[in-house]
Amino acid sequence: MMEDIELRVEGLKKYFPIKRSIKSVLKREPPRFVKAVDEISFQIRKKQIFALVGESGCGKTTTGKLIMKLMEPTEGKIFLRGQDVSHLKSKEENLKYRKMVQMIYQDPFSSINPRFRVYDVLEEPLIIHRIGESRAEREEMIYHALELVRLTPPEEFVSRFPHMLSGGQRQRVAIARTMILNPEFVVADEPVSMLDVSIRAEILELLRKLRDDLGLTYLYITHDLSTARYFSDWIGVMYLGRIVEMGEVDRVIDNPLHPYTRALLEAVPEPEPDRKDVIKSIPIRGEVPSAVNIPEGCRFHPRCIYAKEGVCNTSHPKMTELEKDHHAECHFAGKI
Amino acid sequence: MLMKVTDLKTHFFTTRGVVRGVDGVTFTLGKGEVLGLAGESGCGKSTLGYSLMRLVPPPGRIVEGSIQLGDLELTSMDESTFRREIRWKRISMIFQGAMNALNPVYTIGYQMMEPFKYHTEISEEDARERIARQLELVGLDPEITSRYPHELSGGMKQRVMIAMSLLLHPDLVIADEPTTALDVIVQAQIINLLKKLKKELVLSLIFITHDLSILAEISDRIAVMYAGKMIEIGDSKRIYEDPKHPYTQKLLSAIPKVHEKVERLEFIPGAPPNLANPPAGCRFHPRCPYATKICMEKEPERTVLDGSREVFCHNIPG
Numbered sequence: 190m191m192e193d194i195e196l197r198v199e200g201l202k203k204y205f206p207i208k209r210s211i212k213s214v215l216k217r218e219p220p221r222f223v224k225a226v227d228e229i230s231f232q233i234r235k236k237q238i239f240a241l242v243g244e245s246g247c248g249k250t251t252t253g254k255l256i257m258k259l260m261e262p263t264e265g266k267i268f269l270r271g272q273d274v275s276h277l278k279s280k281e282e283n284l285k286y287r288k289m290v291q292m293i294y295q296d297p298f299s300s301i302n303p304r305f306r307v308y309d310v311l312e313e314p315l316i317i318h319r320i321g322e323s324r325a326e327r328e329e330m331i332y333h334a335l336e337l338v339r340l341t342p343p344e345e346f347v348s349r350f351p352h353m354l355s356g357g358q359r360q361r362v363a364i365a366r367t368m369i370l371n372p373e374f375v376v377a378d379e380p381v382s383m384l385d386v387s388i389r390a391e392i393l394e395l396l397r398k399l400r401d402d403l404g405l406t407y408l409y410i411t412h413d414l415s416t417a418r419y420f421s422d423w424i425g426v427m428y429l430g431r432i433v434e435m436g437e438v439d440r441v442i443d444n445p446l447h448p449y450t451r452a453l454l455e456a457v458p459e460p461e462p463d464r465k466d467v468i469k470s471i472p473i474r475g476e477v478p479s480a481v482n483i484p485e486g487c488r489f490h491p492r493c494i495y496a497k498e499g500v501c502n503t504s505h506p507k508m509t510e511l512e513k514d515h516h517a518e519c520h521f522a523g524k525i
Numbered sequence: 526m527l528m529k530v531t532d533l534k535t536h537f538f539t540t541r542g543v544v545r546g547v548d549g550v551t552f553t554l555g556k557g558e559v560l561g562l563a564g565e566s567g568c569g570k571s572t573l574g575y576s577l578m579r580l581v582p583p584p585g586r587i588v589e590g591s592i593q594l595g596d597l598e599l600t601s602m603d604e605s606t607f608r609r610e611i612r613w614k615r616i617s618m619i620f621q622g623a624m625n626a627l628n629p630v631y632t633i634g635y636q637m638m639e640p641f642k643y644h645t646e647i648s649e650e651d652a653r654e655r656i657a658r659q660l661e662l663v664g665l666d667p668e669i670t671s672r673y674p675h676e677l678s679g680g681m682k683q684r685v686m687i688a689m690s691l692l693l694h695p696d697l698v699i700a701d702e703p704t705t706a707l708d709v710i711v712q713a714q715i716i717n718l719l720k721k722l723k724k725e726l727v728l729s730l731i732f733i734t735h736d737l738s739i740l741a742e743i744s745d746r747i748a749v750m751y752a753g754k755m756i757e758i759g760d761s762k763r764i765y766e767d768p769k770h771p772y773t774q775k776l777l778s779a780i781p782k783v784h785e786k787v788e789r790l791e792f793i794p795g796a797p798p799n800l801a802n803p804p805a806g807c808r809f810h811p812r813c814p815y816a817t818k819i820c821m822e823k824e825p826e827r828t829v830l831d832g833s834r835e836v837f838c839h840n841i842p843g
Binding site: 244245355356357358385386387388389390391393394412413414415416418419439442452453454455456457458459460461462463464465466468469471473476477 | 559565566678679680708709710712713714716717720721735736737738739741742743744745761762764765766775776777779780781782783784786787789790791792793794796
């Protein structure tokens, strides 16, 4: 089974220290932290798409950045194909890792240099990683990458500047740029949220086809449960730096066990005109607390409509597998 | 009827030619009605919203058509009367991105006082009273008037924007993507709030968004725009259940649904046309799977189906 796992994350933490005033240093106040990611563990099987969903500030993008090695974790380990990659020391190791793990960013309008032609955008990673002996060889790889993302015929696109492309075409260029290095693992951070609904499905379809053809594994970071269901195999729901529910996507969405997941699912708008005069009840209270002062016990308890005094506000629930391929971190999961 | 818009055209006179942002749009809006305005980015839906407020940024301007609010013709009204009598008083707007629409260096109370200063003659005390009442209506503690925007969450800021748009009791509120930047739970709460206000205040609302799932939650009628034109407009239930224009059909089948397992979603190949040089005939024809010869040559006329629904298409599929 172990060879089956592409990426494994164990007890990953990222705390950002808050800048202290001179006064608080002199008064010997303890340093405070924003606990962006607070001990999360998950694994992604080969060729699977794992969706990490949650509201803004829940730590999903930080998790993506940690996996991309764009920042060092405070604690915890990351394994890629069983190899510990939590701390890469040398430049070579970093370069090698970057070739294997690539990222697609949210905004194709700012992730591509506006002064680069499509050709240069795609050539840059090849030059950095010293791939391709000659210009002709690189050119062939660039053409191939463009065909891969269905920007055809490639001759028509190579000399264009980003402003001459539509949003969808730009995102395809960004995808071609990640694929040209032949990665194994791709972190896709909200790859379609800036695009029009009419072309979102097209981009997701393309990503899925690339997964099938090239044998890729994705971490799909999104706030959108609808595309997560459509696109992914597994899903992890994050709240205030922790994964509170995780499992096979249909199980989690059809039978949510954590009260937070339920509230999220209740809130998702659906194209059903019959609900237009109904005030929706959303089973949640208050607003997200700050990641500096995380509530004691279960961190969701101040907002939870099922919270019990003496349990939820004092003891931390454990992640439990309640049915096959379905885990939740709640004292009353399965009983509410 | 509250508002009647006839053949409205708003064009942008750029150095690269005339961009036809809104190019001949006709619709009506009843009192207490929510009209959902949908379409891809760049289809002219926000420009239409700004046109109704007469806030189109230069080089754009309304070139043709009429906007009637009750008995008043708004397009020919002089600017000072419009500002005094209409803008904020009769028609107000909730802008896209509440985060940036508030001025960070003034308190909420100071900013909410502004409409009273410019549009009414009521005393500061009365104005404070009304601000407090308005904030309570949108579910906020009136105490927040002394706070600055950065002290509020995104949802609270959006509530402030809504309270501000309602300060002078307008008949019509134009909400331009009011929930786009918000998280899904906050978004649902804001939609709930707008539904409540619509009922309590008999408010007319034009709700602009690209997200047809959100529109379904609130709209009585739906208008779909494409490349500066309206291509289908009608009762919301009928449009969702039986869309007639190929574009509406495609748009609806492209939406992923959370409570349904869908194997393959549809998408619309290609991109919307450049509005400086829109295609001849039906503007959707280059992307339309049903396009025939006539679609490339002649602009489709309005077809009225079962009394109230209007569709602009040559080959309305049965």
